[in-house]
Amino acid sequence: MIKLTRVSKTFDGGRSYAVKDLSLSVDRGKTLVLLGSSGCGKTTTLKMINRLIKPTKGIIEVGGKDVTDHNPVDLRRQIGYVFQGIGLFPHMTIKQNVEIVPRLLGWPTHSRRERMQELLNLVGLPAESFAERFPDELSGGQQQRVGVARALAANPAYLLMDEPFGALDALTREALQQQLLTLKNQLKKTIVFVTHDLHEALLIGDRIAILHEGNLEQIGTKKDILDTPATKFVQDLFTIKRPDTLT
Amino acid sequence: MSLDALVAYVVERLPELWLRTGEHLMLTGCSTLGAMFIGIPVGILLFRTTWLRGPLMGVIGILQTIPSLAMLVFLLALLKKIGVLPALIALTLYALLPIARNTLTGLEEVSAEVMEAAEGIGMQEYQQLMMVRIPLAAPMIVAGIRTAAVVGVGIATLSAFIGAGGLGQFINRGLALANIKLILLGAIPAALLALAVDFSIGAFEWGLRPERKRDKKGSVQSLMRRLAFMLPVVLVLISIITYLTKPGWISKSATQLKTGHRIIRIATKNFTEQLILGEMMAQLIETKTDLIVERRFNLGGTMICHGALVNGEIDLYAEYTGTGLTAILKHPVISDPEEALNHVTKAYHERFDAQWLKPFGFNNTYAITVREADAKKNKWNRISDLGNTAIELRAGFTAEFAERPDGYPGLRQIYGLRFGEVRDFDAALMYEAVAKGQVDVICAFATDGRIAAYNLKPLKDDRNFFPPYHAAPVIREEILKTHPKLGDVLSLFGGLIDNATMQRLNFEVDGKKRRTSEVVEEFLKAKGIF
Numbered sequence: 001m002i003k004l005t006r007v008s009k010t011f012d013g014g015r016s017y018a019v020k021d022l023s024l025s026v027d028r029g030k031t032l033v034l035l036g037s038s039g040c041g042k043t044t045t046l047k048m049i050n051r052l053i054k055p056t057k058g059i060i061e062v063g064g065k066d067v068t069d070h071n072p073v074d075l076r077r078q079i080g081y082v083f084q085g086i087g088l089f090p091h092m093t094i095k096q097n098v099e100i101v102p103r104l105l106g107w108p109t110h111s112r113r114e115r116m117q118e119l120l121n122l123v124g125l126p127a128e129s130f131a132e133r134f135p136d137e138l139s140g141g142q143q144q145r146v147g148v149a150r151a152l153a154a155n156p157a158y159l160l161m162d163e164p165f166g167a168l169d170a171l172t173r174e175a176l177q178q179q180l181l182t183l184k185n186q187l188k189k190t191i192v193f194v195t196h197d198l199h200e201a202l203l204i205g206d207r208i209a210i211l212h213e214g215n216l217e218q219i220g221t222k223k224d225i226l227d228t229p230a231t232k233f234v235q236d237l238f239t240i241k242r243p244d245t246l247t
Numbered sequence: 248m249s250l251d252a253l254v255a256y257v258v259e260r261l262p263e264l265w266l267r268t269g270e271h272l273m274l275t276g277c278s279t280l281g282a283m284f285i286g287i288p289v290g291i292l293l294f295r296t297t298w299l300r301g302p303l304m305g306v307i308g309i310l311q312t313i314p315s316l317a318m319l320v321f322l323l324a325l326l327k328k329i330g331v332l333p334a335l336i337a338l339t340l341y342a343l344l345p346i347a348r349n350t351l352t353g354l355e356e357v358s359a360e361v362m363e364a365a366e367g368i369g370m371q372e373y374q375q376l377m378m379v380r381i382p383l384a385a386p387m388i389v390a391g392i393r394t395a396a397v398v399g400v401g402i403a404t405l406s407a408f409i410g411a412g413g414l415g416q417f418i419n420r421g422l423a424l425a426n427i428k429l430i431l432l433g434a435i436p437a438a439l440l441a442l443a444v445d446f447s448i449g450a451f452e453w454g455l456r457p458e459r460k461r462d463k464k465g466s467v468q469s470l471m472r473r474l475a476f477m478l479p480v481v482l483v484l485i486s487i488i489t490y491l492t493k494p495g496w497i498s499k500s501a502t503q504l505k506t507g508h509r510i511i512r513i514a515t516k517n518f519t520e521q522l523i524l525g526e527m528m529a530q531l532i533e534t535k536t537d538l539i540v541e542r543r544f545n546l547g548g549t550m551i552c553h554g555a556l557v558n559g560e561i562d563l564y565a566e567y568t569g570t571g572l573t574a575i576l577k578h579p580v581i582s583d584p585e586e587a588l589n590h591v592t593k594a595y596h597e598r599f600d601a602q603w604l605k606p607f608g609f610n611n612t613y614a615i616t617v618r619e620a621d622a623k624k625n626k627w628n629r630i631s632d633l634g635n636t637a638i639e640l641r642a643g644f645t646a647e648f649a650e651r652p653d654g655y656p657g658l659r660q661i662y663g664l665r666f667g668e669v670r671d672f673d674a675a676l677m678y679e680a681v682a683k684g685q686v687d688v689i690c691a692f693a694t695d696g697r698i699a700a701y702n703l704k705p706l707k708d709d710r711n712f713f714p715p716y717h718a719a720p721v722i723r724e725e726i727l728k729t730h731p732k733l734g735d736v737l738s739l740f741g742g743l744i745d746n747a748t749m750q751r752l753n754f755e756v757d758g759k760k761r762r763t764s765e766v767v768e769e770f771l772k773a774k775g776i777f
C-alpha cells in the first residue's frame with residue numbers, strides 16, 4: 001500500500017508548488033495512474049515516494065510505514081523504479097544493468113542469470129543477442145524496455161513507472177501493456193504509473209489521478225471519471241480526446 | 248658532420264643513452280604513479296567536500312607554479328639529500344595538479360540522470376561512487392594521468408640538476424659545454440620518450456574500455472587489448488629494472504661495501520669551467536691517492552652544490568670567493584681578494600665545517616670587454632679610458648648584469664660611465680655580438696675562452712669595482728681529517744692557472760668541442776703534475 005497525506009513540494013521556498021496538498025492512496029495489488037500535462041508534478045510525486053526528493057510538507061507511507069522511518073536504501077530496493085530518462089548505466093552491459101539490484105541484494109549468480117534471461121525475454125529482447133550489448137548499442141525504445149526489466153529484476157512489491165512506454169511503437173507498447181496487466185494480476189504488485197496517454201491510463205489504471213499544475217483535479221476509477229468529471233479541466237480532457245482515444 | 252661520424256657518435260654513447268633513458272622513464276613513471284596514489288583520492292575527497300576545493304586546489308596550483316629549480320633547492324634543504332629522492336618528490340608534486348583536477352572534473356561531469364538512477368535503485372553512497380561514478384569518470388582521470396606523465400617527461404630533464412640522472416644529464420652537459428650534439432642527444436630521446444609515454448597511456452585507455460560484444464572474446468583484438476592495458480606497467484617495470492641493474496649502481500654499491508669511506512664525491516656546477524675544474528681535481532686525486540672518485544657533476548647551480556656539501560652528500564667542489572661571500576654568506580662585497588678569501592675561509596670553517604683550499608689562481612669576475620682593434624686604435628687599457636667616449640658606444644649586457652648592483656648600476660656610479668645604448672643579451676650570444684660589431688662593449692666573464700678566440704680585450708678594472716671571484720677547492724673538513732693527504736694534493740693547484748690559461752682551457756672544451764677529460768689530462772701532463 002502506498003499512501004500520500006497532504007503532501008506538498010516546493011523547490012523555490014513557497015513561491016510555486018510542484019505538488020500541492022496532494023492526498024491519494026494505492027491499495028495493495030492495485031495500479032494508480034498519474035495523468036497530467038507536462039510539469040504538473042508527476043515525476044516529483046514518484047521521487048518523493050522513494051525518497052529521492054524530500055517533501056516540503058505531508059506524510060508518505062509505503063506498506064503502512066512512514067517512508068522516513070525506512071532506511072532509504074532498503075526502501076528503494078523494494079521499489080522498482082522505471083525512470084523517465086531511463087538512466088541505464090552506460091558502462092555496464094544490458095545483462096549487468098538488469099542484474100544490478102539482485103546483485104546489490106546479494107543474490108547468487110545463477111539465480112541472477114536466470115532472472116535476467118527471463119526478464120529480457122519478457123520485454124522482447126532475447127538475452128542471447130542483447131545481454132552482452134551496451135546501452136548505446138540499443139535503440140531508445142529498446143533501452144526503455146531494459147529500464148523496465150531492471151525495475152522488475154528483484155521482484156519488488158512496489159513499482160514506480162514514469163512513462164515507461166513513451167518511446168515505443170504502438171504494437172510493442174500494446175504487448176508490454178498486456179504483459180504488465182498480467183504481471184499485476186498474477187503478482188499483486190502495487191504500481192504507480194505515470195503517463196500522458198489517456199488510452200494507456202484507462203487501460204492500465206484501476207484508478208486514475210488527474211493532476212494539473214500541482215493540484216489533484218480528480219481521483220477515481222475509469223467509470224467515476226468518465227461519468228462524473230469533477231472539474232472543467234477533467235471534462236475538457238476527455239471531450240477533446242474522446243473520439244480517437246476511447247474504446 | 249658526416250652520417251658515419253654521427254652514427255659513430257651515437258653508438259659510442261649508446262650504453263649511457265640506454266641507462267639515462269631508463270633512469271628518465273623510472274623517474275617519470277614512479278612519480279606519475281605516486282601522483283596517482285595521492286591525486287585520485289584527493290580528487291575524490293574534493294568532489295565530496297566542496298568547501299575544501301578552493302583551498303586545496305589553490306595549494307596544488309601554487310605547487311605547480313614554483314619554478315623547478317627553486318623546488319629542488321627547497322627539497323634539498325628539507326631532505327638534506329640530492330639524487331633520486333628529491334627529484335621524485337618534486338616530479339610527484341608537479342604531476343598532482345592535472346591528476347587531481349581531472350579526477351574532480353571527471354566525477355562532476357557524470358550525468359545527473361545516471362547518478363539519480365544509481366541512487367534510486369538503492370545503491371549505498373560508496374556503491375554509487377565505486378560502481379558508477381568512478382568508472383564513468385575513468386577516461387577523464389586517465390586523460391589527467393596522461394597529461395601528467397607527458398609533462399613529467401619534460402620536467403624530469405631537470406632532475407639532472409640534483410644528480411638524479413636521466414636524459415637531462417646530456418642536456419645539462421650540452422648546455423654547459425655549449426655542445427649542441429650533446430643537447431640533442433638528450434633532447435631527441437626525451438621527445439621520443441614523451442611520444443612513447445603518450446602512446447602507451449593511450450593504449451592503456453583503449454585497453455581499459457569495456458569489451459564490446461562485436462569485438463568477439465578470445466580474438467586477436469581481445470589479446471591486444473590486454474597487452475595494451477599492461478603497456479605502461481611493463482614500461483615502468485623495464486625502467487626500474489634498468490635503473491636497479493645499471494652497471495654503475497651495482498659496481499658502486501659493491502665497491503662502496505668493500506672500500507667504505509674511501510670514496511670521495513666531487514661535484515660541479517653546470518658550466519664549462521666548473522666541469523674542467525671538477526675533472527682536474529678528480530684526475531689529480533685518482534693519480535696521487537688511492538681514493539675512488541665519484542663524479543657528481545653538473546648539479547644545478549651554487550645553492551644545490553653548497554646544500555649538498557653542507558649535508559655531506561658531496562665532499563668537494565670548486566667555489567668562487569665572490570659567490571661564497573655574497574650568494575652564500577650574504578655578506579657585502581669585499582674588493583680586496585686576500586681579505587675576501589680570508590673572510591670566506593673563516594666563515595665556512597665556523598658555519599659549515601668546510602675548508603677553502605688554495606685558489607687556482609685565476610679570477611673569474613666580470614670584465615668590461617671590447618674588440619682588440621678598437622682598444623688599440625683608441626688606446627683603451629683601463630675602464631677609465633672609456634671616459635667620455637662611452638656615450639658613443641653600444642653595450643651588450645646580460646640581463647643580470649644590467650640590474651645587479653655590482654653590475655652596470657654600480658659601474659655607472661664608480662666610473663661615471665654612461666653608454667649610448669644598452670642591449671640585453673644571452674651570455675652565449677654576447678660574445679658573438681661584440682665580435683661581429685653589433686655592439687662595442689660587453690660584460691664578459693674574465694675566463695671565458697671566447698675572449699681570446701674572438702680577439703677581444705678585457706679592460707683593467709682600475710678602480711677595483713668588480714668583486715673578486717677567485718676559484719678554490721672547497722672541501723668538507725671531515726673528509727680532510729680522514730684523508731689528511733688530500734689537502735696537500737689539492738694544494739698542487741695553488742696559483743697554477745691564470746686567467747689566460749683558464750680562457751684557453753675553456754675554449755678547448757666549449758670552442759673546439761674537445762672532451763673535458765682529454766683537455767684536463769693534457770694540461771696536467773704539460774704542467775708536469777702527472
Ligand SMILES: Nc1ncnc2c1ncn2[C@@H]1O[C@H](COP(=O)(O)OP(=O)(O)OP(=O)(O)O)[C@@H](O)[C@H]1O
Pocket residue numbers: 011017018036037038039040041042043044045084
Ligand atoms: N529539482 C528541481 N528544482 C526546481 N524545480 C523543479 C525541480 N524538479 C522539478 N521542478 C519543477 O517542478 C514542477 C514539476 O516537475 P515534474 O518533473 O514533477 O513534472 P512532470 O509532471 O513529471 O512533467 P513531465 O510530464 O514533463 O515529465 C515543474 O514545474 C518543474 O519545473
Ligand SMILES: [Mg+2]
Pocket residue numbers: 042043044084162
Ligand atoms: Mg516527469
